[in-house]
Amino acid sequence: MTKVSIILPIYNVAQYLRECLDSVTRQTLHDIEIICVNDGSTDESLDIINEYAKKDDRIVVITGPNAGYGKAMNKGLDRATGEYVGIVEPDDYVSLTMYEDLYDVAVRNDLDLVKADFYRFSRNEKGDMNLSYVAIDSTKTRYHTLLHPCEDPSMIKFVMNTWSGIYRRDMLEQYHIRHHETPGASFQDNGFFFQTMIYAKRAMIIDRPYYRNRRDNPNSSVKNKEKVYCINVEYDYIRDILMQDEAVWNRFKVMFNWKKYHNCMFTISRIADEFKKEYVQRMSSEFRRAYSQGEFTKDDFTQLEWSRLSMIMEKPDEYYNQNVKNAAAAKKKKDPSSAQKELEAIKNSTTYKVGKAIMKVPCAVKRRLTRK
Amino acid sequence: MCKVSVIIPVYNVEKYLRQCLDSVVHQTLKDIEIICVDDGSSDSSVSILEEYKKQDARIQIICQKNAGAGAARNAGLRIAKGDYLSFLDSDDFFEPDMLEEAYQTAETYQADFVVFGSDQFHMDKQDFVSVSWVMRMKDIPPYMPFGYRQLTDNVFKTFVGWAWDKLYKRSFVLEHDLWFQEQRTSNDMLFVFSALVTAKRIAVLNKVLAHQRRGGGASLSVTREKSWHCFYDALTALKQRLISEGIFWELEQDYVNYALHFSLWNLNSLAEPTHTMLQEKLCGEWFEELGIRGKPDGYFYNQKEYEQYLELMK
Numbered sequence: 001m002t003k004v005s006i007i008l009p010i011y012n013v014a015q016y017l018r019e020c021l022d023s024v025t026r027q028t029l030h031d032i033e034i035i036c037v038n039d040g041s042t043d044e045s046l047d048i049i050n051e052y053a054k055k056d057d058r059i060v061v062i063t064g065p066n067a068g069y070g071k072a073m074n075k076g077l078d079r080a081t082g083e084y085v086g087i088v089e090p091d092d093y094v095s096l097t098m099y100e101d102l103y104d105v106a107v108r109n110d111l112d113l114v115k116a117d118f119y120r121f122s123r124n125e126k127g128d129m130n131l132s133y134v135a136i137d138s139t140k141t142r143y144h145t146l147l148h149p150c151e152d153p154s155m156i157k158f159v160m161n162t163w164s165g166i167y168r169r170d171m172l173e174q175y176h177i178r179h180h181e182t183p184g185a186s187f188q189d190n191g192f193f194f195q196t197m198i199y200a201k202r203a204m205i206i207d208r209p210y211y212r213n214r215r216d217n218p219n220s221s222v223k224n225k226e227k228v229y230c231i232n233v234e235y236d237y238i239r240d241i242l243m244q245d246e247a248v249w250n251r252f253k254v255m256f257n258w259k260k261y262h263n264c265m266f267t268i269s270r271i272a273d274e275f276k277k278e279y280v281q282r283m284s285s286e287f288r289r290a291y292s293q294g295e296f297t298k299d300d301f302t303q304l305e306w307s308r309l310s311m312i313m314e315k316p317d318e319y320y321n322q323n324v325k326n327a328a329a330a331k332k333k334k335d336p337s338s339a340q341k342e343l344e345a346i347k348n349s350t351t352y353k354v355g356k357a358i359m360k361v362p363c364a365v366k367r368r369l370t371r372k
Numbered sequence: 373m374c375k376v377s378v379i380i381p382v383y384n385v386e387k388y389l390r391q392c393l394d395s396v397v398h399q400t401l402k403d404i405e406i407i408c409v410d411d412g413s414s415d416s417s418v419s420i421l422e423e424y425k426k427q428d429a430r431i432q433i434i435c436q437k438n439a440g441a442g443a444a445r446n447a448g449l450r451i452a453k454g455d456y457l458s459f460l461d462s463d464d465f466f467e468p469d470m471l472e473e474a475y476q477t478a479e480t481y482q483a484d485f486v487v488f489g490s491d492q493f494h495m496d497k498q499d500f501v502s503v504s505w506v507m508r509m510k511d512i513p514p515y516m517p518f519g520y521r522q523l524t525d526n527v528f529k530t531f532v533g534w535a536w537d538k539l540y541k542r543s544f545v546l547e548h549d550l551w552f553q554e555q556r557t558s559n560d561m562l563f564v565f566s567a568l569v570t571a572k573r574i575a576v577l578n579k580v581l582a583h584q585r586r587g588g589g590a591s592l593s594v595t596r597e598k599s600w601h602c603f604y605d606a607l608t609a610l611k612q613r614l615i616s617e618g619i620f621w622e623l624e625q626d627y628v629n630y631a632l633h634f635s636l637w638n639l640n641s642l643a644e645p646t647h648t649m650l651q652e653k654l655c656g657e658w659f660e661e662l663g664i665r666g667k668p669d670g671y672f673y674n675q676k677e678y679e680q681y682l683e684l685m686k
């Protein structure tokens with residue numbers, strides 16, 4: 001059996017594709033298959049893939065009309081035959097020993113998944129590269145030990161990505177782990193990430209960087225200001241998966257809401273100004289409902305996170321007026337202590353105090369209920 | 373096959389039937405079939421139906437012995453051939469573009485069902501009254517399609533448990549084996565809420581397209597005196613469905629709150645002596661059976677309803 005299947009979902013990335021394909025075809029691990037899924041590119045991407053495929057018979061080319069990231073990834077997953085599966089975004093690239101090292105760790109430890117640290121990079125006009133190291137475990141306490149993600153929701157706090165590691169294909173098939181296929185949506189890696197975390201029994205993380213993640217591609221969905229609710233739609237999809245099993249939901253519901261909160265906060269900063277107010281209101285309704293259902297408590301968040309979240313839940317319009325509307329102006333000033341000041345301001349506001357008092361009641365009730 | 377099958381149970385509605393049928397046969401969406409199920413009317417309803425059928429080949433008439441609107445809708449459902457199903461009431465009337473707009477929305481979002489806006493037509497005032505609770509927009513996501521888990525308040529109160537303001541995809545209804553309960557009253561709630569919790573793709577159309585007649589005489593409130601237990605049978609059937617779908621654990625609080633709301637609404641609209649009989653039944657057995665009894669104060673979303681419950685239980 002092929003040791004690792006590497007999937008590249010490709011859409012209009014001609015300018016970066018050669019660097020990526022060079023790094024994948026020249027891996028020190030030779031027994032790999034490289035599945036290039038062309039998702040209806042309108043530039044020369046397909047020509048480049050075909051050119052590489054002529055020279056390297058480990059390359060499999062799948063091509064079809066544009067159907068979105070999730071669909072393209074799933075086509076690749078369906079076609080994969082390897083013992084393990086890796087993902088490379090075609091505007092990124094990888095170091096040449098990545099799959100040899102990861103495969104070695106995975107096999108020696110009988111792992112369902114292994115993930116490594118990575119670099120984020122961008123290049124300026126002169127071509128100078130700016131690299132920044134990302135430790136996927138910010139606490140740096142959990143590397144190189146056997147982990148059990150399916151029983152340990154705290155691993156959701158690792159920096160989320162789907163491409164800095166490899167997955168046992170048997171696991172992906174057994175639980176039919178795939179991407180959400182809604183066309184035109186984004187952030188479809190979140191659902192895949194959650195599924196790999198709730199089903200993996202044996203995992204390990206490695207504190208060496210192999211993957212190079214590009215941050216200067218202007219076409220990246222992260223930069224799209226018009227896609228407003230795609231994170232919410234992706235988290236609706238994740239919620240449906242988690243809620244298929246009451247025990248799984250009860251284990252992961254806190255981390256689901258924690259992760260969703262951070263994604264929503266990022267969305268508020270990402271989307272165009274005209275969408276922000278309505279977005280904060282929707283976020284408010286969603287989290288109020290989740291809170292009333294006992295999906296999380298104050299203690300699941302840091303003090304700063306909770307001061308923001310409780311205000312969003314109780315007084316979304318006030319939160320918008322105070323913290324969102326003028327955020328752009330505030331950003332320019334870049335006061336390092338602004339977060340602390342914001343916290344103080346919120347805590348001193350009457351709404352925070354009232355909100356806190358209101359929320360104490362259902363909290364106490366929930367606690368009594370769960371104890372029963 | 374046509375685009376929409378319109379199913380209309382008809383029972384002694386000679387006064388309003390023409391207005392209803394006129395607004396259906398003149399729908400801008402032409403590719404429809406109109407299945408009228410006479411539920412044993414004793415007035416001239418059937419001859420009105422015959423008269424319309426002569427003029428419009430899309431109309432079919434089924435006659436059954438009086439068995440209630442639930443049985444009548446099922447009879448229509450069994451022979452329906454349209455891509456979508458519309459269950460209308462014979463005393464209501466509709467905007468001419470209702471089916472076209474609902475159909476377009478359903479197709480756009482590949483929806484399992486579409487909910488559209490409605491208002492009430494009050495006979496005494498001869499005027500339209502808007503009602504916000506038929507579709508609680510603030511609890512509905514600003515994106516479509518969505519599922520019940522995206523509703524941000526009690527899922528059983530975001531839409532009303534009647535079928536006439538919704539357009540259902542027939543393949544969805546068949547796949548999930550959705551039927552109306554064959555009982556006198558509360559026969560549509562099980563269908564509507566079972567669809568709500570099994571649909572993966574719900575869409576809404578926030579536009580008033582249907583008008584519900586109010587104060588048109590006997591209606592069903594008189595019937596309810598005789599069939600005062602129907603709402604309870606509907607609630608227990610809904611609970612069974614939620615259990616068999618494996619989702620009762622997540623919807624229990626919403627269900628219990630809805631059960632209390634629906635019980636009180638039924639109780640409050642009943643006259644004596646049925647009122648006292650129902651009250652005794654509720655306090656003696658049903659509040660317990662419905663899971664209302666023994667829940668802590670904070671379990672209830674609506675303080676007024678909870679207070680009435682406490683008052684009754686004294």
